[in-house]
Amino acid sequence: MSNDHVSNLMKGHMETLAAEGKRADGRGINEYREVKIETGMLNTAEGSAMVHLGKTKILCGIKMLIGTPYGDSPKSGTMTTSTELAPLADQSFDPGPPREQSIELSRVVDRGIRESRMIDFEALCIEEGEKVWMVYIDLHILDNNGNLFDACTLAAASALSNAKIPNVQHSVADKDVDLPVTCWPISCTFGKLGNTVILDPTSDEEGVMTARFTVAHDENGNLRAAQKGMNGAFTDAEIREAVKTARTSDNVLREALKGIQ
Amino acid sequence: MAGQTDMELIKNGVRLDGRKPDELREVKIVAGVLDNADGSCYLEWGNNKVYAGVFGPMECHPRHKQKADRAIVQARYTMAPFSVNDRKRPGLDRRSTEISYIASQAFEKVVMVEEFPKASIRVDMQVVEAHAGTRCAAITAASVALADAGIPMRDMIPACASGKVNDVVVLDLNKEEDNYGQADLPLAIIPSTKEVVLLQLDGHLTPDEFEKAMDLATSGCMDLYEKMRNALDNRYGGSA
Numbered sequence: 236m237s238n239d240h241v242s243n244l245m246k247g248h249m250e251t252l253a254a255e256g257k258r259a260d261g262r263g264i265n266e267y268r269e270v271k272i273e274t275g276m277l278n279t280a281e282g283s284a285m286v287h288l289g290k291t292k293i294l295c296g297i298k299m300l301i302g303t304p305y306g307d308s309p310k311s312g313t314m315t316t317s318t319e320l321a322p323l324a325d326q327s328f329d330p331g332p333p334r335e336q337s338i339e340l341s342r343v344v345d346r347g348i349r350e351s352r353m354i355d356f357e358a359l360c361i362e363e364g365e366k367v368w369m370v371y372i373d374l375h376i377l378d379n380n381g382n383l384f385d386a387c388t389l390a391a392a393s394a395l396s397n398a399k400i401p402n403v404q405h406s407v408a409d410k411d412v413d414l415p416v417t418c419w420p421i422s423c424t425f426g427k428l429g430n431t432v433i434l435d436p437t438s439d440e441e442g443v444m445t446a447r448f449t450v451a452h453d454e455n456g457n458l459r460a461a462q463k464g465m466n467g468a469f470t471d472a473e474i475r476e477a478v479k480t481a482r483t484s485d486n487v488l489r490e491a492l493k494g495i496q
Numbered sequence: 497m498a499g500q501t502d503m504e505l506i507k508n509g510v511r512l513d514g515r516k517p518d519e520l521r522e523v524k525i526v527a528g529v530l531d532n533a534d535g536s537c538y539l540e541w542g543n544n545k546v547y548a549g550v551f552g553p554m555e556c557h558p559r560h561k562q563k564a565d566r567a568i569v570q571a572r573y574t575m576a577p578f579s580v581n582d583r584k585r586p587g588l589d590r591r592s593t594e595i596s597y598i599a600s601q602a603f604e605k606v607v608m609v610e611e612f613p614k615a616s617i618r619v620d621m622q623v624v625e626a627h628a629g630t631r632c633a634a635i636t637a638a639s640v641a642l643a644d645a646g647i648p649m650r651d652m653i654p655a656c657a658s659g660k661v662n663d664v665v666v667l668d669l670n671k672e673e674d675n676y677g678q679a680d681l682p683l684a685i686i687p688s689t690k691e692v693v694l695l696q697l698d699g700h701l702t703p704d705e706f707e708k709a710m711d712l713a714t715s716g717c718m719d720l721y722e723k724m725r726n727a728l729d730n731r732y733g734g735s736a
Contacts, residue, residue, distance in 0.1 A: 335597040342594050350497060350698045448695070458706050461681075461697035466604035468691035471714065478706060 241442035249443050250429035259440075260289075264433045265484050270491040272389065274397045282398025282414065284495075286390040289437065290380035295372065295390035297398040297414075301361065301405055302369040312359020312367040316345035318374040318387060325379040325438070339464065343422075344374070344387045346460040347451035351420035353395060358415045361407055368400060370414075381437035384449045388422040389488055393495055420459055421488045422451040423481035432473050434484055448474060450481050454489065497699035503676050505661040511673070513542075517666040520656070520716055521629075525637070525727035527644045533620075535645025537727070539637035542670060545625040548637035550645040556616035567612035571600040571619040573634050579626045595631050602635065602684050602693040608648040617647060628674035632656050632682050635694065640724050644731070652724055653693055655684035656716035658709040660701060665708045667716045679705075683713040687721045690714065 249259055256264055268289030277283035280296035304311055318341045320328040333341075348354070359368040372394070374387045396416055402408040426436035426444035436444055445467025451460040458478065463469065469477070505512055515521070521542030530536035533549030540546075556562040561570075573595040577583045588596070599621070607617060619642065621634035632655035639652040659669045660679040669677055679699025685692055701709060 335593055338590050338593045339597055342590065346698045350700065450697070453700075456703065458679075458697060458701040458703070459699070461695060462598075463692060463695035464598060464601065466601040468605050468686060468689075468693045471685075471690050471692060471710065474692050474695065475707065475710065478703070482703070 241439055245439065246443045249440060250431075253428040253431035253433055256431075258433065260437065264431060265480050267435045267484065267487045268437075270389070270488060272393050272491050272495050274393055274495050280394075281401055282394045282396070284390050284393035284397070286386050286393060288382060288386040288389070288435070290378060291382060291386045292376075292378035293383070293386045293390040294375045294377055295387075295394040296375075297394045298371040298373070299398070299401055299414075300369050300371070301366055301407070304360070304364065304367040308356075309364035310360045311356040312354070312370060314345070314349060314354060314356070314370045314372065316341045316348070316372045316374070316391065318344070318376065318383075320376055320379075324376040328379070339462075340383055340387060341374070343384055343449055343460070343462045344391055345372075346462075347388045347420045347422050348372070348391055348395070351418055351451065351453045351459040353392065353416055353418055353420055355415040355417050370395075379438060381439070381441050382424050382435050384424045385422050385435065385488070388420065388451065389492065392419060392421075392492060396492075396496060418453050419489065419492055420451050420453055421485040421492070422449050422460070423477075423485050424449040425477045425480075427467055427469060427473070432469070432477055434480065448477055450478055452482055452485060456482050497678055497680060503672070505673055505676060506664055506666075511661075511666065511670070513670050517664055518712060518715075520668045520719055521670065523720065523723050525640055525723050527640050527727045527731040533641070533645070535641045535643070535647070537637040537640040537644060539633055539640070541629060541633040541636075543625060543627040544623070544630055544633045546630065546633045546637045547622045547624065548634065548641040549620045550618065550638070550641045550647065551620075552617040552645075553612040553615035553647070554618070556614060561616070562614045565613055566609040567607070567615040567617055569600045569603040569607055569609070569617050569619060571603060571621065571638065572596050573599060573621045573623070573631065575623045575626055575630065579623050595634075598694055598696075599631070599635050599638070602653060603638070603642065605691075605693045606650045606653055606686060607642065608650065611648055617642075628669050628671045629657055629682075632684070635684055636720055636724065640727055643728055651686045651688045652721065653684045653686060654717040654720035654724060655682060655694060656713050656720055657682040658713040658716065660699060660705060660709070665705050665712060667712045679709070681709045681713060683710070683717065685714060685717045687718060
């Protein structure tokens with residue numbers, strides 16, 4: 236997702252700024268861009284949301300189908316997350332089957348949602364061992380301006396929060412009901428710019444930074460998922476500090492999420 | 497992670513396999529076990545069995561992946577169809593693709609890639625028997641194989657997981673703990689600087705538990721590092 240074409244001049248500029256606690260777009264190093272969430276704009280989807288994180292724009296749609304449960308969890312519904320890095324979102328995205336970047340992105344978002352138990356999987360059981368609801372989270376990136384990890388997690392959580400189980404369409408019951416949601420995971424992503432750790436990197440910053448760290452917390456401030464990415468490294472202290480910062484900085488995203496509930 | 501479980505995985509401070517919470521499973525590392533690879537390693541970690549082979553530096557294929565100013569590391573993690581109870585479909589699934597990708601990036605931090613512009617260093621990790629913790633086993637084995645191949649590196653990277661079972665933070669989850677535990681945190685570090693090159697987490701950890709899990713995994717990595725150096729020492733003699 237990083238932009239390969241950031242000039243050395245820009246690189247030096249951004250690293251110098253970061254060392255002084257500043258950013259090219261005027262933000263502080265632990266500050267999110269403006270967040271905006273809209274929900275329920277798609278009629279064909281069971282749930283939908285559009286998230287704007289600065290200029291990054293993600294559309295998420297939830298579809299639910301009936302299928303058979305996995306053998307080792309006959310009473311649980313299932314969940315599948317995929318992301319589409321469509322060529323229209325960024326010059327560097329190629330058409331074709333999902334690449335490593337998109338697989339990593341989907342799996343990190345998936346873990347944040349799954350491990351927080353945001354969805355009550357047992358409530359998705361229709362007939363033990365035979366029929367369960369399968370939840371498909373499809374994330375379409377429309378505009379990439381960096382930090383797809385947080386934007387995608389936010390979009391997935393938002394879309395799930397307004398999803399309705401399509402009981403009528405599949406003749407399961409005579410009324411559609413809300414998808415049971417138990418908690419609200421929020422992911423925070425940091426980048427290492429020179430020797431400074433910044434929150435919510437833009438694509439320009441992603442082109443310059445050497446390492447990425449994403450951590451997802453639930454609303455009680457407990458860790459649910461994390462992932463370090465890219466070929467640089469964080470010091471032990473930087474990781475621990477980032478986890479602490481995430482717990483306070485994710486408020487902005489939580490407020491935005493609360494606005495749609 | 498299964499989260500809440502009625503299973504008693506720790507009884508009086510002893511785990512199902514008899515280990516204490518901060519104890520590693522037994523690890524055996526042998527460097528230089530394959531003929532064709534430029535460097536190789538066989539590693540047993542508990543019942544996990546992993547082979548790693550390294551080729552290169554060599555011309556990078558496909559060519560569009562070449563970098564003009566450095567080499568790339570192309571790591572490939574695969575699990576053999578017979579490595580788990582149900583037959584696993586061979587080849588790269590989404591999980592293996594993700595592990596291969598983050599392992600490649602972790603190695604690129606320590607391999608002196610800037611010495612080999614346009615080249616590729618291929619790192620193949622083959623899990624032949626899997627009992628939880630295979631990504632750590634594979635990365636550790638591959639580090640030894642890279643050293644065995646004589647690839648210039650700043651350091652080797654040991655990888656080790658910590659986690660949480662029955663509300664206790666433990667080192668190196670076994671199969672039952674992985675299936676029924678509450679959290680899993682694989683970590684790979686550069687021992688000389690303690691920098692983190694790979695970190696994943698899934699499950700549920702409080703902030704304090706996270707700190708403790710980081711400490712445990714780091715000490716696990718340092719123990720492994722000793723064993724990795726011994727493996728090279730055994731193959732090449734002298735004080736590695």
